Amino acid sequence: MGCSENLQLKIVRGDAGYVLEDVPHLTDYIPDLRTYPNPLRFNPAYSVVKQYFVNLDDTVAEKIVVHQTSPRGIHFRRAGPRQKVYFDSEEVHACIVTCGGLCPGINTVIREIVCGLYHMYGVTRILGIDGGYKGFYARNTITLTPKVVDHIHKRGGTFLGTSRGGHDTSKIVDSIEDRGINQVYIIGGDGTQKGAAVIYEEIRRRGLKVAVAGIPKTIDNDIPVIDKSFGFDTAVEEAQRAINAAHVESESNENGIGFVKLMGRYSGFIAQYATLASRDVDCCLIPESPFYLEGKNGLFEFIEKRLKETGHMVIVMAEGAGQDLLSECLQSKNLEDASGNKLLQDVGLWLSQRIKDHFARQRKMVINLKYIDPTYMIRAIPGNASDNVYCTLLAQSAVHGAMAGYAGFTVGPVNGRHAYIPFNRINEKQNKVVITDRMWARLLASTNQPSFLHPKDVTEVKEEEVPQTQLADGFDG
Ligand SMILES: Nc1ncnc2c1ncn2[C@@H]1O[C@H](COP(=O)(O)OP(=O)(O)O)[C@@H](O)[C@H]1O
Ligand SMILES: O=P(O)(O)OC[C@H]1O[C@](O)(COP(=O)(O)O)[C@@H](O)[C@@H]1O
Numbered sequence: 001m002g003c004s005e006n007l008q009l010k011i012v013r014g015d016a017g018y019v020l021e022d023v024p025h026l027t028d029y030i031p032d033l034r035t036y037p038n039p040l041r042f043n044p045a046y047s048v049v050k051q052y053f054v055n056l057d058d059t060v061a062e063k064i065v066v067h068q069t070s071p072r073g074i075h076f077r078r079a080g081p082r083q084k085v086y087f088d089s090e091e092v093h094a095c096i097v098t099c100g101g102l103c104p105g106i107n108t109v110i111r112e113i114v115c116g117l118y119h120m121y122g123v124t125r126i127l128g129i130d131g132g133y134k135g136f137y138a139r140n141t142i143t144l145t146p147k148v149v150d151h152i153h154k155r156g157g158t159f160l161g162t163s164r165g166g167h168d169t170s171k172i173v174d175s176i177e178d179r180g181i182n183q184v185y186i187i188g189g190d191g192t193q194k195g196a197a198v199i200y201e202e203i204r205r206r207g208l209k210v211a212v213a214g215i216p217k218t219i220d221n222d223i224p225v226i227d228k229s230f231g232f233d234t235a236v237e238e239a240q241r242a243i244n245a246a247h248v249e250s251e252s253n254e255n256g257i258g259f260v261k262l263m264g265r266y267s268g269f270i271a272q273y274a275t276l277a278s279r280d281v282d283c284c285l286i287p288e289s290p291f292y293l294e295g296k297n298g299l300f301e302f303i304e305k306r307l308k309e310t311g312h313m314v315i316v317m318a319e320g321a322g323q324d325l326l327s328e329c330l331q332s333k334n335l336e337d338a339s340g341n342k343l344l345q346d347v348g349l350w351l352s353q354r355i356k357d358h359f360a361r362q363r364k365m366v367i368n369l370k371y372i373d374p375t376y377m378i379r380a381i382p383g384n385a386s387d388n389v390y391c392t393l394l395a396q397s398a399v400h401g402a403m404a405g406y407a408g409f410t411v412g413p414v415n416g417r418h419a420y421i422p423f424n425r426i427n428e429k430q431n432k433v434v435i436t437d438r439m440w441a442r443l444l445a446s447t448n449q450p451s452f453l454h455p456k457d458v459t460e461v462k463e464e465e466v467p468q469t470q471l472a473d474g475f476d477g
């Protein structure tokens with residue numbers, strides 16, 4: 001096997017095109033580190049489990065649809081407890097921080113990191129960082145114990161508070177060093193994981209024995225490589241309530257249109273899955289699929305056709321869709337939030353008004369449009385049952401990885417198996433709905449909406465985009 005290394009990942013090559021994109025380990029830069037037997041060996045709850053420990057060579061394949069002659073392809077290190085750990089339980093001083101937007105299940109992840117460290121590894125010194133990255137250097141810390149976090153999974157939001165912006169790498173690492181913290185658990189989305197990667201690099205540059213574990217959080221499901229982000233299912237489920245209301249309203253009024261705006265700044269997964277789940281939606285608009293209003297096969301023409309056919313319709317729109325149309329019209333400036341994310345105009349409100357104006361002035365047709373904006377309601381709730389189980393596994397995988405001495409990694413399921421993924425794989429791109437995938441075709445087939453694409457555009461998109469394995473839990477086959 002050959003091996004090449006940079007600070008964030010280690011490439012190991014094996015037979016038949018096998019590639020392991022490994023994560024860095026503390027021993028890569030601190031030689032002769034002492035090891036300890038994993039305390040789980042003496043834990044009665046786990047003593048009955050056969051083969052509890054993950055084999056050191058276990059890896060998870062990135063692609064599981066292969067051909068007879070395919071090379072074995074890229075793999076990630078399998079997550080889970082190891083026989084040996086690189087921290088003595090008494091030596092561990094952990095901290096947890098949550099950054100970026102809210103997402104159902106964050107409190108479950110916090111709770112299970114605390115309980116995992118306490119109950120599986122006997123670690124008792126755990127700090128919560130207050131209010132995101134800036135809390136490292138601008139706020140007091142919160143002492144976390146299983147008692148303190150006992151009920152938090154039943155509440156939405158984050159027990160620790162969150163923020164955007166304020167990432168100052170050297171101040172953050174100074175704070176980690178000054179407080180004697182040696183395990184850092186960072187819960188957050190794409191921006192947060194970029195922040196975690198630079199924190200890890202600075203820690204390594206200073207030669208500190210500190211493990212940095214990223215737990216991916218994003219309601220938009222826009223993180224690549226992992227199957228799905230936690231809280232996504234809960235959000236899609238909650239969105240059904242808004243869609244149902246829109247459907248009831250639209251059915252009960254002459255030419256009723258129920259219009260629901262959902263989250264999704266750059267990626268339309270929530271709108272896509274909420275539409276597919278509902279079956280009452282007539283049109284789904286997402287940032288990845290440009291559309292137009294006027295003329296042949298435009299949105300106005302489609303609305304009129306559907307109203308004539310069924311007397312009512314439901315439109316679901318991701319907030320990032322149609323921003324180009326809106327900015328053409330409002331000539332708005334490109335504004336950003338504190339983290340550098342694009343600040344969006346309320347496209348739902350704007351489009352609702354355009355639809356009303358079109359039918360009233362140009363078509364002289366009575367329509368009844370009800371606009372529903374449940375934006376924050378779908379993310380400010382606790383995780384549902386399956387998200388809570390998922391959050392527990394993420395938290396425990398992160399704890400096992402840090403205890404095993406992996407120095408900088410993000411944890412997440414890849415084809416159903418939890419793995420340690422190098423930061424740069426998580427950070428290299430954003431996951432988006434691929435509109436030339438079968439999943440988007442399924443949506444088009446269920447809504448019967450126009451694709452808004454010319455055949456020429458389809459060919460161009462096909463050539464540009466490589467379909468992802470995201471949300472591939474048996475659904476994109
Ligand atoms: N490229 C980056 N490098 C370092 N820190 C970043 C970067 N992008 C975002 N961050 C920090 O990560 C945190 C969360 O980012 P944000 O984009 O708001 O949410 P999310 O992580 O959910 O995408 C913020 O504190 C922000 O300053
Ligand atoms: O108003 P806020 O709190 O900035 O959040 C709104 C945005 O957060 C998002 O949920 C995504 O944020 P994250 O990347 O933090 O998960 C977007 O869909 C939405 O536009």
Ligand SMILES: [Mg+2]
Binds near residue numbers: 191
């Ligand atoms: Mg983000």
